[in-house]
Amino acid sequence: MDEHYIINIDEEDDNVSSRKEPNTFDSDDMDKELEKLLVNQSGSSDRFSSSSVDSYIQQVLKTNRILAIGVGGAGSNAINNIVTRGGIIGATTVAVNTDARHLLSTQADRKLLLGRELTNGTGAGNDPNIGRAAAEENEEDMRELVRGNDLVFVACGLGKGTGTGAAPYIAKIAQDEGCLVVSVCTLPFASEGQSKMDAALLGLDELNEHSNTIIVVPNEKLLMYAPDFTLWDAFKLADDVLINAVVGLTELIVLPARVNVDFADTKKILRRSGPAVIGVGHGKGENRAIQAITNALSNPLLDIDINSSTGALVNIKANKNISMTEVDTITTMITDQINPKAEFVWGCNIDEVIPDDELAVTVVIAEVKSSYLTKIEDISIEALWRD
Numbered sequence: 001m002d003e004h005y006i007i008n009i010d011e012e013d014d015n016v017s018s019r020k021e022p023n024t025f026d027s028d029d030m031d032k033e034l035e036k037l038l039v040n041q042s043g044s045s046d047r048f049s050s051s052s053v054d055s056y057i058q059q060v061l062k063t064n065r066i067l068a069i070g071v072g073g074a075g076s077n078a079i080n081n082i083v084t085r086g087g088i089i090g091a092t093t094v095a096v097n098t099d100a101r102h103l104l105s106t107q108a109d110r111k112l113l114l115g116r117e118l119t120n121g122t123g124a125g126n127d128p129n130i131g132r133a134a135a136e137e138n139e140e141d142m143r144e145l146v147r148g149n150d151l152v153f154v155a156c157g158l159g160k161g162t163g164t165g166a167a168p169y170i171a172k173i174a175q176d177e178g179c180l181v182v183s184v185c186t187l188p189f190a191s192e193g194q195s196k197m198d199a200a201l202l203g204l205d206e207l208n209e210h211s212n213t214i215i216v217v218p219n220e221k222l223l224m225y226a227p228d229f230t231l232w233d234a235f236k237l238a239d240d241v242l243i244n245a246v247v248g249l250t251e252l253i254v255l256p257a258r259v260n261v262d263f264a265d266t267k268k269i270l271r272r273s274g275p276a277v278i279g280v281g282h283g284k285g286e287n288r289a290i291q292a293i294t295n296a297l298s299n300p301l302l303d304i305d306i307n308s309s310t311g312a313l314v315n316i317k318a319n320k321n322i323s324m325t326e327v328d329t330i331t332t333m334i335t336d337q338i339n340p341k342a343e344f345v346w347g348c349n350i351d352e353v354i355p356d357d358e359l360a361v362t363v364v365i366a367e368v369k370s371s372y373l374t375k376i377e378d379i380s381i382e383a384l385w386r387d
């Protein structure tokens with residue numbers, strides 16, 4: 001793989017408060033960048049030389065900025081898990097919380113204590129109104145943090161104060177700033193009580209309103225899937241959904257590909273509002289293609305029906321021995337299941353690091369049907385937790 005295509009956002013001196021990055025989609029900013037670049041290039045011997053063009057492409061790619069923000073305790077734990085597993089190439093991790101102690105123990109590239117005046121770092125005490133007011137207190141900081149990013153992930157656990165109150169407000173700020181927003185949230189366990197579920201559903205409705213795409217992981221499903229797991233392991237399973245979504249999508253955008261899915265393709269699919277599903281699957285051996293796509297499409301934690309989907313995107317990662325038949329197997333398995341008129345985009349990364357007999361796919365299916373995101377008044381708790 002060509003190293004120089006990988007976007008490294010971890011620059012040491014990249015100070016949030018002083019950062020002013022051009023917005024990829026703002027043509028004025030881009031024109032200024034291009035002018036600057038061309039002036040620089042014209043001073044050199046040949047502005048069409050490979051090295052000049054490569055450095056120009058690097059500049060353009062660097063402007064695809066991706067932020068993964070964890071809000072509240074659960075959101076920050078998920079970000080922490082991403083960071084302790086080595087982070088994500090091409091995305092900056094952020095943790096925001098009203099709970100100072102928890103924030104201190106969280107690892108993220110960037111952090112923000114929300115609502116210091118209001119709560120003095122003591123958390124939102126289960127009250128979404130406090131969570132929201134805390135986010136309002138730091139609205140300008142949040143704006144500065146998200147500004148200039150193209151894609152913002154907002155991750156939280158719904159049901160208590162900070163995630164439920166602040167995450168929708170942060171998603172709204174990110175959309176106001178022109179970012180594409182993908183939210184990933186959990187719904188509480190039944191044992192946490194009806195009032196937490198009520199609060200979570202109100203938060204979900206609001207979060208959905210301010211997200212281009214939303215992925216819902218009901219914690220109760222973790223119990224059905226893994227009844228003997230410790231609470232910690234069950235939470236980790238839910239966190240895996242978030243991690244796969246963030247890592248899978250980021251890779252789609254930033255890694256170089258033989259058949260390229262670029263950010264414009266991804267944006268086209270994700271811009272559709274409503275629930276989406278993101279699956280990641282691996283396959284090994286003779287039937288690696290079928291195995292990988294089957295795994296990607298079957299996540300027991302996501303309660304969805306993909307027949308109605310109006311857009312799907314799949315990225316295949318394999319060694320260069322991948323055959324046309326394998327590509328066809330993967331793409332057909334998706335197109336057979338979604339709406340025949342759906343927009344479908346596929347791409348392929350040739351990755352020499354992947355062993356000869358293995359293959360991986362990431363699939364994004366937009367506008368699926370989810371029992372959590374019909375009209376909230378119509379949802380009963382039984383309907384939410386059915387198999």
Ligand SMILES: Nc1nc2c(ncn2[C@@H]2O[C@H](COP(=O)(O)OP(=O)(O)OP(=O)(O)O)[C@@H](O)[C@H]2O)c(=O)[nH]1
Pocket residue numbers: 071072073074075077078098099123124125126127131156157158159160161162163164186187188189192196219234235236238239
């Ligand atoms: N998947 C997952 N879910 C979690 C985790 N921690 C908590 N939850 C769930 O997320 C919900 C919200 O919990 P927190 O994120 O701790 O709450 P908060 O947003 O920090 O709110 P306050 O503490 O009231 O400020 C809980 O009701 C649980 O259902 C976690 O580590 N992983």
Ligand SMILES: [Mg+2]
Pocket residue numbers: 072073099123124162
């Ligand atoms: Mg908390």
